[in-house]
Amino acid sequence: MPCSDNFGEGPTPWDMPLPDELRHQWKDGYTRRHFLKKASLSLGGLGLAHLLGGNKAMAGGSLEAPHQNPSAKRVISLFMAGGPPHQDMFDYKPRLAEFAGKDIPASILGADFKPSGMTAGQSRFTVRPSSFKFQKHGKSGRYVSSALPYTAKCIDDLTMIHSMYSDAINHEPAIMLMNTANMLPGRPALGAWCSYGLGSLNENLPSFVVLNSNRVPGTSGQPVTPRLWSSAFLNAKHAGVPLRAGHDPVLYLNDPRGMSRKLRRSILDGIEEMNHRTLSEIGDPETNARIEQYEMAYRMQMSVPELSDLSNEPASTWQLYGEDAKKPGSFAYNCLMARRLAERGVRYTQVYQRGWDFHGALDRDLKRLCDATDRGTYALLTDLKQRGLMDDTLVVWGGEFGRTTYSQGDGRDHHAKCFTSWLAGAGVKPGMTYGATDDFAFNNMDPDKAVHPRDLIATICHCLGVDSNRLTKVINGVDLKPTGVIHPHLIKDILS
Structure with missing residues (x-):
């Protein structure tokens, strides 16, 4: 064996046969290692497991072939954590100025109106018009806020959904719902499902990558956690891999000082041989996954530094x-x-920007967030388009819910009844607007066009060639899928 050394007489530890009792424990899943692994399924350790995570790249995932012809090969999700205010960005409501300072009509609030705990103590719910000017842009003539001058330039490329709604009014369950189709932790993120079903397009990089943007100074610090990119009950290799900013995107990926690539290869060959022996002895599938993990880590040592080296990017x-x-x-x-x-x-890239929680200082902080994200969003869409990548890439933008039209001091409270998301690129109709809200941006006008997060997830899957009702994993006798156990509604009208 390449790296075996005898330090004394007799067999080395890996030459000794496993005791029958230990072999049976492994097969029955009773060892401490199994217990600890199961106990940590919902923790951030799963994300770290995928830092070394591998897959049979180019060999596909659990599906032998896509369920239908895919329009997109990959997805880039731009997630604005905190709840972007739709009425200050994309959902223009000119009549709000008429009601400035007046109570929002009871007919709009509805008989079942219940404010969140943060505004439940208010005696009045006064209308707060947007402080930002709206103008029509593009051939589609759609209104965009003055806070988004760059996004306005590519408005004709966007498929706007004004009729999103959520079941959750608090951040954590609402963000979980948008990312995993469930309000409680323990379900795989959509990126993990895509990796599980479709596999990777590059043997040297993970199929699901997470980029967590720095907090914009002066804005709220609402966190995003590894539970949002967990693979849960899917193999840990499908969990999102967070890439850190800078010269060391993945911790502990580089070889120790003084170790050559030849020595690293020799060590890995030795570890692989030991793992194969263990696999043949006990038949534990986790051992095979560990073999793949070491190989992926070896390949990432070359691919990740090249990925993060921007020195060759042109001036343009x-x-x-x-x-x-x-x-x-x-x-x-x-x-x-x-x-x-x-x-x-990379099959699925998730970009997070937190800070969109405007309970106060709405005008100031929204300007800060838009200044930090507007140009990057426009640049990404333009760049993809120039390089021909928009033809097979789907870009998705949105948060976990919207904000109230009535004020909370100089801010807006959480609002789950309606909010805005948009898509662009492969599989959707550019320049289209789907759904509409009332004159107060408070309710969906057409219930038949209301879009739940699970409907959006199913539609994204469809663009990738996946029927979300047929991509399943049996857990405790239940067929779970990217939308949980729910059969969602595909947003057919926006599909190209």
């Missing part, structure tokens, strides 16, 4: 994305990284 890149893209961890930097990941075949 910085003219497009702006100087902010040179700051590791900024949203613009992560948008550029998302384009580079798309070029290299």
Whole structure:
């Protein structure tokens, strides 16, 4: 064996046969290692497991072939954690000015109106018009807020959904619902399902990558946690791999000082031989996954540094994305990284920007967030389009819910009845608007066009060639799928 050394007489530890009792424990899943593994399924350790996670790249996932012809090969999700205010960005409501300072009509609030705990103590629910000006843009003539001058330039590329709604009014369950189709932890993220079903397009990079943008100074610090990119009951290799900003995107990926690639290869060959022996002895599938993990880590040692080296980007890149893209961890930097990941075949890239929780100082902080994200979003769409990548890439933008039209001091409270998301690229109709809200941006006008997060997840799956009702994993006798146990509604009208 390449790395075996005898330090004394007799067999080495890996030459000794496993006792029958231990072999039976492994097969029955009774060992401490099994217990600890099961106990940590919902923790961030799963994300770390995929830092070394591998898959049989190019060999596909659990599906032998897509259920239907895919329009998209990959997805880039731009998630605005905290709840972007739809009426200040994309959902223009000119009549709000008429009601400024007046109570929102009871007919709009509805008989079942219940404010969140943060505004339940208010005696009045006064209308707060947007402080931002709206103008029509593009051939589609759609209104966009003055807070988004760059996104306004590509408005004709966007498929706007004004009729999103959520079951949750608090951040954590609402973000979980948007990312995993369930309000409680313990379900795989959509990116993990895509990896599980479709596999990877690049043997040297994970199929699901997470880019968490730095908090914009002065804005709220609502966190995003590894539960949002967990693989849960799917193999840990399908969990999202967070890439850190800067020169060391993955911790402990580099060889120790003084170790050559030849020595590293020799050590891995020895470990692989021991793992194969263990696999043949006890038949534990986790051992086979461990073999793949070491191999993926070895390949990532070459691919990740190349991915994060931006020195070869032309001057036109910085003219497009702006100087902010040179700051590791900024949203613009992560948008550029998302384009580079798309070029290299990463199946699902999740970009998070937190801070969109405006309970106060709405005008100031919304301006800060839009300044930090607007140009990067426009640059990403433009860059993908220029390189021909929009033809097979689906970009999704949105948060977990919207904000109230009535004020909470100088801010807006959480609002789950309606909010806005948009898509662009492969599989959807550019320049289309789906759904509409009332004059107060408070309720969906047409219940038949209301879009639940599970409907959006099913539609994204469809663009990737996956029927979300047929991609399943049996857990405790239940067929679970990307939308849980629910049969969602496909948003057929927006599909190209």
